[in-house]
Amino acid sequence: MHSLDEFWKENAAKIVGDDDGQILKSLVGILKSEESDHASLAVAASDLGRIVSVVDSAKKKLDKLGAKARCLELIQHSDSDVRFRAISTVSKLVSASWK
Template identity: 40%
Template sequence: MLQWSPSHTSENFWKQNATRLNQDNQQLLRQLTRILSTSTNPTVLAVACHDVGQYVKYNAKDGKRYLQMLGAKQRVMELMTHEDANVRYHALSSTQKYFAMT
């Protein structure tokens, strides 16, 4: 289960590790997408949305394509209307990063 921890909020962590989500046929990214699709826990969803945003921020070229291919982009956009304000915030922030990165 995802929960807030220092690594989730560390810019240095994401700079160094974002591309690792692409390893092993995007295994970690697929797991994150699965969490977005199956979890109902607001904290888990907020952390997952945040992680997607950080991933695309530091891996824009390939990251956007993989998020689209796996359905994570669509799911994060759906979560912008979630009942929990924290989930909505992180979904919106993630979506903004997705569209801002080229």
């Protein structure tokens, strides 16, 4: 899990703008997949939250991809880390930017 702020400041905009949002689609795909394990779900949710915290415009793209709805579902997940990451990401997806 990438937790360094500097990494996200350097790369979040690239991730959002890459090849028609392919990386975002892949991360959301991990969230939606029934085959994803707990660690993959937690990492994908965390990464999406980090991206949104740096690139506010990613919120609309992620909403269209169903990320917010899926994170809301993951709040009920049996794994506490998945729940925590999902809650954190949802809070970033629904909050207004103060920048």
